[in-house]
Every structure is written in C-alpha cells, then in structure tokens.
Amino acid sequence: MSILFKTRVLFVLSLLCIAPLVKGQSSDFTTETEMLLNRLNLENAGLHVVSKQDNLEATGKELLKYYKKRSFVKHPVTEGSSDINISEKDKKWANDALKHVFVGQPAYPSHFCGDDIDWNSRPVPDNEWVWQLNRMYFWNAMGKVYAKTSDERFAKEWCAQLVDWTNKNPRDEAHKYAWRSIEAGIRGRSWTGLFHQFIKSEHFTPEVLVAFMNSCYEHAEFLMTTYSSGSNWALMEAEGMAFIAFTFPEFKNSQKWKSEAILRLNKEMSLQVNADGHQRELAMGYHIGSIGWFYRTYELAKLNGLESAFPASFINSLEKMCEVPMKLGLPDGTNAQFGDAWAGEPMQYSEKFKDWSDRFNRKDFLFLATGGTQGTAPEQKAYALEESGLYSLRSGWNKNAVSMVLKCGPNGGGHCQPDNGTFTLYAGGRTLMPDSGSYIYSGNPEGRKWFRQTKSHQTLTLNGENTQYDPKLLLWQPGEDLDILVVENAGYDQLTHRRSVFFVDKRYFVIVDEAIGKATGDIDLHFQLAPGNAVFDHNRFSVNSDFKEGWNVLVRTQKQKGLELSEEEGWVSFEYTKKEPRPAFRYRLKKTSAQQPVHFTTLVTPYEKEIPDIKVKLDTLSKVSHDHLQITVTENGKKRIVKYNL
Structure with a gap:
C-alpha cells in the first residue's frame, strides 16, 4: 500500500469521526461505518474509489454502489x-x-x-x-x-x-x-x-x-x-463461515475463513460419514441435512472456481451419502424414523433425487425421483449398512412392496436412541409397525424421555431397563426367496440380545429373539403397531391390526411354558410436538437362573384381506447361543425348513 493511499484512508476515517451527520444517520452509524472500513481490504479492486471519498455520505453511497454493481x-x-x-x-x-x-x-x-x-x-x-x-x-x-x-x-x-x-x-x-x-x-x-x-x-x-x-x-x-467436531453442528458452522467468506472476499479475513471452513468440511466428511455412507448420528433427517451442508458449500466453491479444494474422495463420499435414503427409505419414500427423525411425506426426496441423478449420472436416483416412470430401478432389494448397523429388506421397488428396515448400530450421540434390534415394517402402501419417533426436544422433558426408552421400541429388554450400545453383525445372507439377517446387541451386563430375521418368499418375516447370558429377571419382547384398532388373541399369543381397508399385520409368538402377553402404553410421533396413541404389547418370560435358555419365535406377516394360515416352530434350540438355528414354517398345510449356520 502506498504512503499516499494510506494517508487517504486515514483522512477518510478521521472525517468519519468529525463530519456532520447527514439526516437520518446517527453517531452509532458513523462508528459502525468506520468499523466496517477497517475490516475491508480497501486495496481490493473496485474498493479504491470508496477510500477516496471525503465525507460519510459519499463513502456509504460508493460502498453501496460497488455492491449493487458487483x-x-x-x-x-x-x-x-x-x-x-x-x-x-x-x-x-x-x-x-x-x-x-x-x-x-x-x-x-x-x-x-x-x-x-x-x-x-x-x-x-x-x-x-x-x-x-x-x-x-x-x-x-x-x-x-x-x-x-x-x-x-x-x-x-x-x-x-x-x-x-x-x-x-x-x-x-x-x-x-x-x-x-x-x-x-x-x-x-x-x-x-x-x-x-x-x-x-x-x-x-x-x-x-x-x-x-x-x-x-x-x-x-x-x-x-x-468448532463442534463430530456433530452436524460443525457442518452448519463451516457452511455459514464459507458462505460469508465466498460472498464477501473484500473482508481482510475472508481467505482465512474460507480456508478454515473448507478444511473443516473435508475433515468432517471423514469423521462423520461412515464407510457405508450414513452420517454417524443415525437419524435420517440429520443425514439428509448433512448431505446439504456438505453439498452446498462444494457447489458454492465450484461456482467460484474453487472446486479443487475438495478432493475426489469427498465427492465419492457425498455420492454414497445420497444412496442412503434410497437403500433405507420405505417404498412410499417416507423414513423409518429411528432416533430424532420423522417419517415425513411420501416421495419427499423427489427433487433431491433428481438433483443427485443429474450430479452423479445415476439412473436409479432418477427412478426414485420420478416414481419409476424414468430411469432404472435399483438392482438390489436388500442392503446392509454394516458400520452404521442399518439393514433393509424389501420385496420390490413399487409403493405396495413389503419392506422392513432394522437397526442395530453404535451410539450415534444425542440424536440416537437406545433401541438396537428395533425395526419398522411397511406393506401395501402403509407403515404397519412404525418406530415410535422422538416427539419433542426441549419443551417437554418427560415426554421426550418416554420416547427414548428401549421398551418404546420393537426390541427386547431386561426388567424394562434401557440398553447399552454394543452391536455385532453375525450373518447377512440375502437371497432370491429367503433373506437372513442375524445381529446381536450386548445391551446389558451379562445379557446379550440376538435377533435372527428370516424374510420368507419376500412376503413375511420369522423373527427369533434370544436372551443370552447369566443375568436374570423379566425378559420382555416389545412390539408396537400403527395407530388404529388391534385384535388381541391371548390364547394364541397373537395380535393383529384391524384396518377395515388395505393391509394389516399379524404378530404371533410361538406358545411356550411361562409365556405372557400383555398390552403396554403405546405412542407414536410423526410430527414435532405431536403424538398419538397406538396399540403396543409385550411378550414376557421370566429368566430365573443363569443357565435358563430364553427365546421367542415370532411370525410377523403383513396381509391383505384374510389372515394367512402360517405357523412357525423353532426346531433346534435346546439352549441359547447355538451357531445354528432351524425353523419349520407351515403355510396352508405345506411345510418348509428355514435355517442358518453361523
């Protein structure tokens, strides 16, 4: 900066302090203007004319003129x-x-x-x-x-x-x-x-x-x-800083802000996004938000010729993130609302999938964006996001398909819930067994606490207590007419919940739940249906929804000595601050000794019109934690064996 230029700037700033105020301008405005000029690089091309003005009114007008024309x-x-x-x-x-x-x-x-x-x-x-x-x-x-x-x-x-x-x-x-x-x-x-x-x-x-x-x-x-590293907050912090830096390069500190924001976003992509593409907090709303926070800053940098600030690995991870709502979304485009997430509206991501299909040249994204009228359906019907502990099984890619999304993952932080083993079931255009959701954040602490109980989800508890996060995938074996998923969660000291899911003929599910370990107490298996009426048959240990039109679901657990079926308090929240009652129930077995095997074998079958004639029987479980399991399924008098060996 030349001596003459510096002198001119100092002269202008001194005038700002002593010049008579124009009508409508206060001494505060004078101070604020002086502060702003000190924060700007007045050597920046185009701003030199601002520094040459001799009074406050002219300085402000020139600065505004610059930004109106820029x-x-x-x-x-x-x-x-x-x-x-x-x-x-x-x-x-x-x-x-x-x-x-x-x-x-x-x-x-x-x-x-x-x-x-x-x-x-x-x-x-x-x-x-x-x-x-x-x-x-x-x-x-x-x-x-x-x-x-x-x-x-x-x-x-x-x-x-x-x-x-x-x-x-x-x-x-x-x-x-x-x-x-x-x-x-x-x-x-x-x-x-x-x-x-x-x-x-x-x-x-x-x-x-x-x-x-x-x-x-x-x-x-x-x-x-x-810098809230590891949290979605970090992405919003970096995004805000980046947008200010790119929009106002005239600030002396803009390059520092820009470099720091890009550094953080590149770092957080590695820290927050699992190898399978899901954002670490394991709540779909925050996952979708994170795509936007990463994506928008990248697009802003690209618009301004700085695309190279983001490596190829960043873009690859971004594409994988965009696959997650495809892999885990329910057939109508709503969410399995695990953690602090809400189901949303059908086809809610259509515009996003269209944008992503253009960005990544993906025909499967285009298929989802257009409801199947364009593009190509995804090749797979079963997906395992192993690091995140999220699994999706479906019969097809039309809105009436049968679909289950199951969660057994790590602790995702404050937006996650202690619900490992839980699932959401959808069929025939209806979510028949939705996750409870989260209801509210801070306006009703007790209300939020209720939704964050393990027993408020479709999973197993010991004495009704909340579980810890200690997940493990034991088997993932998708097939043409039988998908098998086996997961465990060591949710309590000396007690592990193993859940084995068989998706039979892409029509119904057989679920075996085992309580493995020395702990004793009440072993409860919890289920919840969509809001509406339910029919309880205590003699057959079955519960079914009772919608007069469309699809329903039957839940029936194999009878065994000591088994109890009881109704429970049930709520579901599809919108923030709103909740509604729904049928909920639990099966209970008392575990009285360390050696006692405890297991439940449950048929979960969606159906239209008549309840199907399906029975299930566990054949090979003399004690829990075997590495093999065999079930006889009888449908309309015809028997079939489903099994696995770990």
Missing part, C-alpha cells in the same frame, strides 16, 4: 434466480412477517413479536421456538416473494428488521439465545442469499449495508472460535 462473486441465489418457486407457506410467512407475526419452531403457531420486535419472545416453554425464531425462516420467505414479485413492501420491512436485529442482538452473554453456533451458521448461509435478493432494492441503504456487513463479519469471526 458481479464477479457467484452465489446459488444469483445463478438460480429464474427458478424461484413460491409455496403457499412462503406467501403466508412473508405476509405475516410484514406484521411482525413470525414463525419460530414451525410446529408451533406463528406469534406476534411486538411492534417493537422482541427477538427473545417465548410464546411456548420450548427453547426450540426462540432458537429457530433467530434462524429467520420468515426472512427466507420474504426474500423469495420479493425476488419473484419485486414488491417493495417486503424489501422495506426486511431492511428494517435486519437493522433492528443487529442493534438488539450484540454477541454477548445476554443474547446467547440468538448466538448459538448452529444459528450463527444457518444465518451465515441464508443471509448471503438474502443479500443478493434485496441488494437492488431502493430500501437497501448504506445504513442497511453497514449493519448487514458488520454482522456478517461478527458471524464469521464467531464461527472461527467454535
């Missing part, structure tokens, strides 16, 4: 501006926001936060509401509506709200509700898109620009100080 920075919003789709929800949220009626956690009603906005407004006790209020989903809606309609009401109100938020929410202890690193990361990405959507508006003034850019700087600097 075109060399690429962003997904600018590249896809002609493809904006506005939903009815977008319209409602945007119009509500004009009246300061904001959405926080979307499961709750929108709330009026005051004419003088209270960004810490708490209409419900759930902290998720105020945290997500400060993610500003409604701003994203306002940006989309404005970009589509050019209605200046949305630009004017957004600019006012942006300045209001930055004034009221400094990064300090009193405002930590707004400054968790996850919210900072989310804002870092979304705000850069809003910048591109609103920058051309007449209401985007120098005051708005200064407030916006200083806050972006604060966000990036804050994200540099926090």
Whole structure:
C-alpha cells in the first residue's frame, strides 16, 4: 500500500469521526461505518474509489454502489434466480412477517413479536421456538416473494428488521439465545442469499449495508472460535463461515475463513460419514441435512472456481451419502424414523433425487425421483449398512412392496436412541409397525424421555431397563426367496440380545429373539403397531391390526411354558410436538437362573384381506447361543425348513 493511499484512508476515517451527520444517520452509524472500513481490504479492486471519498455520505453511497454493481462473486441465489418457486407457506410467512407475526419452531403457531420486535419472545416453554425464531425462516420467505414479485413492501420491512436485529442482538452473554453456533451458521448461509435478493432494492441503504456487513463479519469471526467436531453442528458452522467468506472476499479475513471452513468440511466428511455412507448420528433427517451442508458449500466453491479444494474422495463420499435414503427409505419414500427423525411425506426426496441423478449420472436416483416412470430401478432389494448397523429388506421397488428396515448400530450421540434390534415394517402402501419417533426436544422433558426408552421400541429388554450400545453383525445372507439377517446387541451386563430375521418368499418375516447370558429377571419382547384398532388373541399369543381397508399385520409368538402377553402404553410421533396413541404389547418370560435358555419365535406377516394360515416352530434350540438355528414354517398345510449356520 502506498504512503499516499494510506494517508487517504486515514483522512477518510478521521472525517468519519468529525463530519456532520447527514439526516437520518446517527453517531452509532458513523462508528459502525468506520468499523466496517477497517475490516475491508480497501486495496481490493473496485474498493479504491470508496477510500477516496471525503465525507460519510459519499463513502456509504460508493460502498453501496460497488455492491449493487458487483458481479464477479457467484452465489446459488444469483445463478438460480429464474427458478424461484413460491409455496403457499412462503406467501403466508412473508405476509405475516410484514406484521411482525413470525414463525419460530414451525410446529408451533406463528406469534406476534411486538411492534417493537422482541427477538427473545417465548410464546411456548420450548427453547426450540426462540432458537429457530433467530434462524429467520420468515426472512427466507420474504426474500423469495420479493425476488419473484419485486414488491417493495417486503424489501422495506426486511431492511428494517435486519437493522433492528443487529442493534438488539450484540454477541454477548445476554443474547446467547440468538448466538448459538448452529444459528450463527444457518444465518451465515441464508443471509448471503438474502443479500443478493434485496441488494437492488431502493430500501437497501448504506445504513442497511453497514449493519448487514458488520454482522456478517461478527458471524464469521464467531464461527472461527467454535468448532463442534463430530456433530452436524460443525457442518452448519463451516457452511455459514464459507458462505460469508465466498460472498464477501473484500473482508481482510475472508481467505482465512474460507480456508478454515473448507478444511473443516473435508475433515468432517471423514469423521462423520461412515464407510457405508450414513452420517454417524443415525437419524435420517440429520443425514439428509448433512448431505446439504456438505453439498452446498462444494457447489458454492465450484461456482467460484474453487472446486479443487475438495478432493475426489469427498465427492465419492457425498455420492454414497445420497444412496442412503434410497437403500433405507420405505417404498412410499417416507423414513423409518429411528432416533430424532420423522417419517415425513411420501416421495419427499423427489427433487433431491433428481438433483443427485443429474450430479452423479445415476439412473436409479432418477427412478426414485420420478416414481419409476424414468430411469432404472435399483438392482438390489436388500442392503446392509454394516458400520452404521442399518439393514433393509424389501420385496420390490413399487409403493405396495413389503419392506422392513432394522437397526442395530453404535451410539450415534444425542440424536440416537437406545433401541438396537428395533425395526419398522411397511406393506401395501402403509407403515404397519412404525418406530415410535422422538416427539419433542426441549419443551417437554418427560415426554421426550418416554420416547427414548428401549421398551418404546420393537426390541427386547431386561426388567424394562434401557440398553447399552454394543452391536455385532453375525450373518447377512440375502437371497432370491429367503433373506437372513442375524445381529446381536450386548445391551446389558451379562445379557446379550440376538435377533435372527428370516424374510420368507419376500412376503413375511420369522423373527427369533434370544436372551443370552447369566443375568436374570423379566425378559420382555416389545412390539408396537400403527395407530388404529388391534385384535388381541391371548390364547394364541397373537395380535393383529384391524384396518377395515388395505393391509394389516399379524404378530404371533410361538406358545411356550411361562409365556405372557400383555398390552403396554403405546405412542407414536410423526410430527414435532405431536403424538398419538397406538396399540403396543409385550411378550414376557421370566429368566430365573443363569443357565435358563430364553427365546421367542415370532411370525410377523403383513396381509391383505384374510389372515394367512402360517405357523412357525423353532426346531433346534435346546439352549441359547447355538451357531445354528432351524425353523419349520407351515403355510396352508405345506411345510418348509428355514435355517442358518453361523
């Protein structure tokens, strides 16, 4: 930097402190402008004209003029501006926001936060509401509506709200509700898109620009100080920092932010994504989110000529991540909602699969994106994600197929549940035995606790206690007319649950559950059905759903001495904060000695119209933990042997 240039910059900064304020500009604005100029590299091409201005008004105008004209920075919003789709929800949220009626956690009603906005407004006790209020989903809606309609009401109100938020929410202890690193990361990405959507508006003034850019700087600097490695938070932190760095290369520290963000994302791809492609927290919603957090920053880098910052291994892992919802999704496109996940809507990933099919040239992704009208069905019908402990068995790739997804994996952290051995069953267009889900995060601790019990899942317990995570795959043997899966979880001290699943003729399941070890007590085998009526036959130890139309399921356990069948409390949550009752039951055997063998042999058969005439009998289990197992299946009087040897 030349001496003359430095002198000019210092002269401008001194003027900022003493120059008379223009109408509508405060001393705070003067200070904020000076702060911003100190944070910018004024030698950057295009910014030199800013440093040559002799007064505050001209400096602000030139800086704004620079950003209104700047075109060399690429962003997904600018590249896809002609493809904006506005939903009815977008319209409602945007119009509500004009009246300061904001959405926080979307499961709750929108709330009026005051004419003088209270960004810490708490209409419900759930902290998720105020945290997500400060993610500003409604701003994203306002940006989309404005970009589509050019209605200046949305630009004017957004600019006012942006300045209001930055004034009221400094990064300090009193405002930590707004400054968790996850919210900072989310804002870092979304705000850069809003910048591109609103920058051309007449209401985007120098005051708005200064407030916006200083806050972006604060966000990036804050994200540099926090790194939640191993968690999905780390991805949002890095993404927010990357988007600010790429969008504003004029900041002196932008290269540092950019390098750190890319370094973290490359590192987290190795740390967080298992070899089988599943994100380590083992909850489908966070897995899908992680694909986006990795993918969007890669695409941003590619748009700006920095694709090489991500190695081929990163892209390969990303493709494998995109395979997971194909491998584990139910036939209608919903999820097995293990952990903190929700089933979602049928065909919910259609747009994502279309995007992925284009990115990776995958015909199987295209098949899923179009409901089978284009592309090619996946070659396999059975998948084992061994490191993640997730297994999928299905009869076909149409929406009426029979499908079971089973979980027996490692501890995935706070979004995981102690539910090893559990499964979700789907058939005939209906999820007949859904996982319980998770219900809520922080607004109802006891409610959340209920859903996180082992006995709230389709698996085995000792004395009703929660299990530990200690999984093992013993056998994975898919076949044309018989798939076999055998897993274990050493869930208790001195007691291991072994679950053997036979998928017979791609129509029904025979499940053998063994309690192996010296521990004694009540051995319970828990099952839950979809909401609706259920028919209990205590004499035959069977329970079946009772839908008047469509498919049902029968669960029947082989009779043995001491076996009990009892109803249990049952709930399922398909949406955050909402739960509904459902039939639940357990089979119980009392284990009274260390040597006593305990096992259950259960038929789980989906059916349409009539209950099928199928009986199962365990043939070869004089004691538990044998390495071989044989079952006689009798259907309509015809016998068949299914077995395995480990």
